[in-house]
Amino acid sequence: MNNLPLLSFNKAGIYCEKGDFYIDPWKKVNRAVITHAHSDHAREGSKYYMAHKDTVPVLKQRLGPVVTESTEYGKKHSINGVKVSFHPAGHIIGSSQIRIEYKGEVWVVSGDYKLENDNVSQPFEPVKCDVFISETTFGLPIYKWKPQKEVFEEINAWWKKNAEEHKASVLYGYSLGKAQRIIQNIDFQIGPVYTHGAVENINQIFRDGGFPIKPTQSLVSVENKNDFNKSLVIAPPSAEGGKWLKRLGSYSTAMASGWMAVRGMRRRRPVDRGFV
Ligand SMILES: [Zn+2]
Known part of the structure; x- marks a missing residue:
């Protein structure tokens, strides 16, 4: 040395x-x-x-x-x-x-x-x-991850149930990284997928860079409120509780984040579900 x-x-x-x-x-x-x-x-x-x-x-x-x-x-x-x-x-x-x-x-x-x-x-x-x-953000043994496939099956099941009840599903995830993972792995047959502006901006940067991020539509371009009925809306955690949610009519919320593995974090977040 x-x-x-x-x-x-x-x-x-x-x-x-x-x-x-x-x-x-x-x-x-x-x-x-x-x-x-x-x-x-x-x-x-x-x-x-x-x-x-x-x-x-x-x-x-x-x-x-x-x-x-x-x-x-x-x-x-x-x-x-x-x-x-x-x-x-x-x-x-x-x-x-x-x-x-x-x-x-x-x-x-x-x-x-x-x-x-x-x-x-x-x-x-x-x-x-x-x-x-080594970075050790989630290094403690309390963080045990399920295989990704299981997590997306849970997200799809939650979205499908909401869609059957004519509710929008609002899924919060970081606009850079988590949002694209959600988009590339969910089942687009359940309903339309809309994005908050912060998420759509990052999607577009990656598409411009040659990454085939699946087609998503910015939620501001949705004119008919009924279009949200079966939709999945992907938004950053910072948009939680904003006025834009009123446009959606009836909806259910969830958070996709490793931090949802921590019970205290789950309790502090006013969402209906947490996906880890
Ligand atoms: Zn990072």
């Missing part, structure tokens, strides 16, 4: 001193290497951002006209003599583990990652390394 650790934590985040760059910094820095565009990983104010090519358009939508360099999986870059490459993390489209190599020593920072293939994100690829820095 070299004398200095290749990466260390300081006030601004995970820092590579040899290369003079940060990974997902939480403060403004000169050079930020970004694993993915969720707001707890991609923060505004840095001078220069490096990200995967599927992350860059979302990054710009969220942070404004920032200076970016885009890359592809596996491509090696040199930053002040440190080799940097991005590898699939399986969390959302474009999400990356960051591999860093200096004088034969290899470190990997996972970012958020998921081992199960979700049929939307580029599947996780293990990367050989000397040191692995």
